[in-house]
Amino acid sequence: MHPTSTAGASIEIEGLVQRFAANTVLDHIDIRLEPGRVLALLGPSGCGKTTLLKALAGLDRPVAGRIAIDGVTVSGDGVFLPPEKRGLGMVFQDYALWPHMTVGGNVSFPLEVRGVDRRERASRVAHALELVGLGGFGSRQPGSLSGGQQQRVALARAIVARPRVLLFDEPLSNLDRDLRETLCAEIGRLLRDLGTTAVYVTHDHEEAFTLADTVAVMRGGRIRQMAAPDALIHEPGTADVAEFLKLGALSRAERTERGWRLDCGVELVGPAAGSAGAPGPGHLLIPPAALRAGTGETLRGLVIAQRYRGGQYATTVRVGAAGQALELALLTDVRMPIQQAVALDVDWSRLRWFPLAA
Ligand SMILES: Nc1ncnc2c1ncn2[C@@H]1O[C@H](COP(=O)(O)OP(=O)(O)OP(=O)(O)O)[C@@H](O)[C@H]1O
Structure with a gap:
């Protein structure tokens, strides 16, 4: 398999705070992620996972703190770069495919926006579809595909422009259990092959532990413990963490x-x-x-x-x-x-x- 991307970027988050009215949703989050590593944000509904991902993506502006990607500040210190300037790929829960475009058209879109020429686009789209197991599906309509296949298209669209950071927001939660397990393992393999840095939001600890090098267990807008899966299993820091992880x-x-x-x-x-x-x-x-x-x-x-x-x-x-x-x-x-x-x-x-x- 030929990598579509060469290497991931580092991510640094320092003292990140987000508030909506009087509600503090992120309470001084600190994270350092090395290039090519996969971080899962794991926690119950409402703990702030998506809010943190949106801050990282540039979809929401935090009230305090700093985010740097590859050492470059993208948020904080008076800077706020929009999503398209952050070099990211994103995969959401609801696929977010454009129904009026073919599969190939959907995957090609990020390249068109970047002005990549037609021949190069065709070869990169074909390659991205191969990587997600959908070789030959380029002329199909998204509506004619199963949920799992549509999510693979969304994944191909996210990786086709060779982003150095991939963000995932509960990408498997609309799929049934068997498909979730298969796709979760495949995404894990793909991320390692690509060498892309990734942040993956989930409330499912099996997914987090299958995919991630590091898992941040969140609750109430804070990180309760951040460690490798093995360390969390064998050395949970608090009774809360042990309970949430069902250890x-x-x-x-x-x-x-x-x-x-x-x-x-x-x-x-x-x-x-x-x-x-x-x-x-x-x-x-x-x-x-x-x-x-x-x-x-x-x-x-x-x-x-x-x-x-x-x-x-x-x-x-x-x-x-x-x-x-x-x-x-x-x-x-x-x-x-x-x-x-x-x-x-x-x-x-x-x-x-x-x-x-x-
Ligand atoms: N734009 C907003 N305005 C007001 N409150 C918000 C906004 N976005 C998020 N919140 C609140 O912030 C809290 C955290 O939401 P968030 O979506 O980050 O949680 P989550 O951990 O991703 O949960 P889930 O797994 O259910 O998606 C919730 O109480 C939510 O209602």
Whole structure:
């Protein structure tokens, strides 16, 4: 595959603030992204992801802070460059294709605007369509294509002018689950092949973790944690982040001399428990990988659900007293009847403790 773009640009965002009336939607955002890296902005609805992307695109003017692309200030210090001067490609949720133009016409448009000659345009459009798996679709009408194909056209249009930064705003959210997974993996591969820097807005952590080198977890207009996917999974910084990323069961608990007393009444006492810090209240994260169906006495519960996935069973086990029970998730190799009693072995090294006092 021949790259359509050579290399991406760096992005620096410093102290970015956006307000709408009295509502502070971005609250001092700082981000540094190296050339060619893919950043996912991940967070619940209304946390400010799209607002941040719009500020980066030049679609909205922030009230404070600075944005630089490849070291050149595009917003802040009295400067505000419009979108067409920022060297970006954009892909939106609703495809935003022009229905009266052919697929080729849609993809060609950014080149026409730039005054690229007809012959060069034809070869670059054909190449961009090849890259997104739509070779030979140039003369079709967008309305005759499936949702997934239309989004591929939008992607071809975004990359055809060889932008050094690509911006994505929930590009897969209108597609069904299988197609989302396929296209997500393909976009990830394409971005790496192109070497383009990308910022990808999503509320879906599977998408973010599949695509991105770095994930910024946002909430309430702030970045709660920004790290590589592995670091977020293994070292979530707060109980909030662990909960949003669905990293496992999160229980309020009391740290004791011997381990933890969970809110559901269960006492977790174990060999490595002593190293987790001072007694007091907090939240304990119990990821699926910390649990194994076994023979131990530490934790006992009842199987309440099982779902087959990829050669194993995602199993839910209820522990604790009725009325305040805690549901734990783990993977098992065998199918178990609902309501079967099960003993769980705990890998203490995989538990994460978030003391309230911290
Ligand atoms: N132009 C605007 N005028 C007033 N309020 C706005 C404007 N744009 C965004 N907001 C508000 O800013 C907040 C953040 O919106 P934003 O679209 O950035 O969130 P988001 O994280 O992208 O959410 P979603 O995933 O639902 O798109 C919301 O409360 C929204 O109502």
